[in-house]
Amino acid sequence: EATVDLAERRRIRSAIRELQRQELEQDEEALASKRFRPERGSHKQDDKENWPRSRHLEEEQQAALAALSQQLETIASVEELTKLLRAAGEYEERKLIRAAIRKLRTEEIE
Numbered sequence: 001e002a003t004v005d006l007a008e009r010r011r012i013r014s015a016i017r018e019l020q021r022q023e024l025e026q027d028e029e030a031l032a033s034k035r036f037r038p039e040r041g042s043h044k045q046d047d048k049e050n051w052p053r054s055r056h057l058e059e060e061q062q063a064a065l066a067a068l069s070q071q072l073e074t075i076a077s078v079e080e081l082t083k084l085l086r087a088a089g090e091y092e093e094r095k096l097i098r099a100a101i102r103k104l105r106t107e108e109i110e
Helices: 006-035 042-074 078-087 091-109
Strands: none
Touching: 042 091, 078 091
């Protein structure tokens, strides 16, 4: 605004637009790289602190799924399995029950 020369003003405006475009590109690149990069900072520390507990919970869940799998092998009724499927809360449980239902249906067909 301090200069009177129109050509100089145009150069200044175009330089400002170019800088803004570069900043925008850098921001977009930063966002894109963050989407594919694991989180840093305090979350990493939390994960380290909670790892033994989460590992323990995962082992308990695996044991419970193994027990459920054995229980499902003894059930020979699609209706009973369907009732269990409706009552199941966890995705992995429903997955096992659906597999058992499919197995029973294929055995019935054969």
